[in-house]
Amino acid sequence: MHVCSLLRQILTHMTLLQTQARHHFDQSLNMEAIQTLMLTRVHESLDIDTLAAAANLSKYHFIKRYKSLTGSTPINDFIRMKIERACHLLDITDQRISEVAWALGYEDAYYFSRAFSKVMGISPSQYRGIRLGKATYKE
Numbered sequence: 713m714h715v716c717s718l719l720r721q722i723l724t725h726m727t728l729l730q731t732q733a734r735h736h737f738d739q740s741l742n743m744e745a746i747q748t749l750m751l752t753r754v755h756e757s758l759d760i761d762t763l764a765a766a767a768n769l770s771k772y773h774f775i776k777r778y779k780s781l782t783g784s785t786p787i788n789d790f791i792r793m794k795i796e797r798a799c800h801l802l803d804i805t806d807q808r809i810s811e812v813a814w815a816l817g818y819e820d821a822y823y824f825s826r827a828f829s830k831v832m833g834i835s836p837s838q839y840r841g842i843r844l845g846k847a848t849y850k851e
Contacts, residue, residue, distance in 0.1 A: 713843035714803040721796050741767055741777045750790050754797050756817040758790055795831040798824075802840045809836045 749766050750758065763786050764774035778786045794816050801812045813824035828836045 713839070714800075717796065717799040717803055720799075724792070724796070741769070741774070741781060743781060746778070746786070750786075750793055754790075754793050754817075755815060760787060763790075791827060792831055794818075795828055798828060798836065799832070799839065802836060803843055809840075812836065 746763060746767060749763065760771050760775065764771045767774050769777065775785060782789065798812055798816055801807060801815060807815070809825065810821035813821040816824070818824035818827070825835055828839070832839060834842075
């Protein structure tokens with residue numbers, strides 16, 4: 713499961729790099745800086761105002777430009793990054809789900825679990841159970 717998680721992260725990063733390469737002529741949005749900001753703040757909350765300010769664009773233009781370049785909204789990408797980090801923490805630590813949630817800036821473990829399930833299709837405890845061989849993935 714850990715290898716799968718790492719592979720998913722690598723493929724996601726490659727997709728973002730591919731998108732950047734196709735749109736390198738567009739200097740109005742520094743995707744590398746935005747992605748770096750998201751990754752460095754993955755353990756806390758991050759709002760669209762902060763991201764738009766980093767890009768020197770209004771919220772509306774930032775979201776529109778980001779979505780045209782990536783096909784996803786910045787907040788959805790940020791949530792996906794948080795969930796990828798959660799998978800990593802669930803793979804390498806024995807922290808409780810609530811501790812993993814808290815480490816990623818989620819104050820409510822239930823809300824974290826819902827976000828995790830929405831992205832991954834299974835709950836954090838099911839994900840960990842699969843990794844430990846105590847459960848199997850069922851669609």
